[in-house]
Amino acid sequence: MSETAPHMITATVRPTLEVVHDQFDAWRKGKHRGRRIPEVLWQAAVELCGDHSVWEVSRALRLSYNDLKNHVHKTRDIGLGTRQGPDFGFVKLDFGAPITPSECLVEMEAPSGAKMRMSFKGAPRDFDPVELSRAFWRQGQ
Numbered sequence: 001m002s003e004t005a006p007h008m009i010t011a012t013v014r015p016t017l018e019v020v021h022d023q024f025d026a027w028r029k030g031k032h033r034g035r036r037i038p039e040v041l042w043q044a045a046v047e048l049c050g051d052h053s054v055w056e057v058s059r060a061l062r063l064s065y066n067d068l069k070n071h072v073h074k075t076r077d078i079g080l081g082t083r084q085g086p087d088f089g090f091v092k093l094d095f096g097a098p099i100t101p102s103e104c105l106v107e108m109e110a111p112s113g114a115k116m117r118m119s120f121k122g123a124p125r126d127f128d129p130v131e132l133s134r135a136f137w138r139q140g141q
Contacts, residue, residue: 017052017060020044024061037063046075055128065131108136 015023024041048057049072058065104120106129116136118129 014047014051015044017048017057020048021060024063042071043075046071053128055130065128106133108133110137110139114139 020041023044024037027038027041045057045061045063045068048061049068052060054069054072055065057063058068061068102120102122104118106116106118106120108116114136116133118132120129
């Protein structure tokens, strides 16, 4: 049968990290110096952030962490004002903070004597501790 029944719902498949990586590589091979990344590629990268962290996607696709994070926030802000996709009657329940918040303490000391201490309670949402660590280790270079 070549026709889809009217009552059938077709699901859209999100592209995988590997597929989007290949798309970025193909664009980079053919791009001209100074051209911006096409919006279609940015959108594919943003969609990946639904399954992976912004840091993982930016690293895999060789993108600026902050640029990708800004695109994700911009897309989410736009999506808040408009309803996208069919409504299946699902209700999202937010139970707030976890009952037992996790804690983490990271202390670093560089050969130069510089020290950094990071203390986290719960899940860090507004920053990436890995990027903070990298900035600390790069400071003396």
